[in-house]
Amino acid sequence: MRWLDRLSGLIGLASGYVAVAMTLVMLAVLTLQIVARYFFGVALSWSEELSLLLFTWVVLLVGSLGVREGFHVRLTLLLDALPPGAGLWLNRLLDAAILVFGVYLALAGYDYVEATMGQTSAAIAYPIEALHMAAPVCGGLIALHALSRILVPLPPRAAVPEVE
Numbered sequence: 001m002r003w004l005d006r007l008s009g010l011i012g013l014a015s016g017y018v019a020v021a022m023t024l025v026m027l028a029v030l031t032l033q034i035v036a037r038y039f040f041g042v043a044l045s046w047s048e049e050l051s052l053l054l055f056t057w058v059v060l061l062v063g064s065l066g067v068r069e070g071f072h073v074r075l076t077l078l079l080d081a082l083p084p085g086a087g088l089w090l091n092r093l094l095d096a097a098i099l100v101f102g103v104y105l106a107l108a109g110y111d112y113v114e115a116t117m118g119q120t121s122a123a124i125a126y127p128i129e130a131l132h133m134a135a136p137v138c139g140g141l142i143a144l145h146a147l148s149r150i151l152v153p154l155p156p157r158a159a160v161p162e163v164e
């Protein structure tokens with residue numbers, strides 16, 4: 001199962017780079033929108049729509065990466081109170097629930113893409129599937145990363161040092 005962990009790691013790394021690139025483009029587009037509006041009095045019709053597309057993908061890609069890296073916010077009060085073996089099984093149960101969610105997001109997202117196939121966005125007129133494909137793609141990534149965590153658990157992240 002190490003191959004699954006390597007695959008998950010490579011896809012996670014690629015997802016991170018893609019999310020950073022999309023974020024930089026989104027920031028450039030929003031900056032251009034502000035400059036055009038306040039300095040030149042011109043409202044760009046396409047900037048908001050492109051930013052929404054990029055933002056949707058960034059949020060879902062980073063969310064799937066959070067499953068891989070385990071950086072989502074969570075309460076550990078119960079986990080800390082359990083013996084180590086029970087905590088491991090509870091973590092695997094939580095990862096199984098995340099796996100089910102990822103599969104559901106992928107399947108429901110695909111159904112939604114099929115239902116809206118052929119439509120275009122209002123301002124740019126790009127195929128709306130470019131926006132809606134974020135759900136099934138990232139649902140699949142969430143499922144992959146959760147399955148990897150179940151079958152090949154990652155070592156626990158380093159504890160944050162306490163401030164005295």
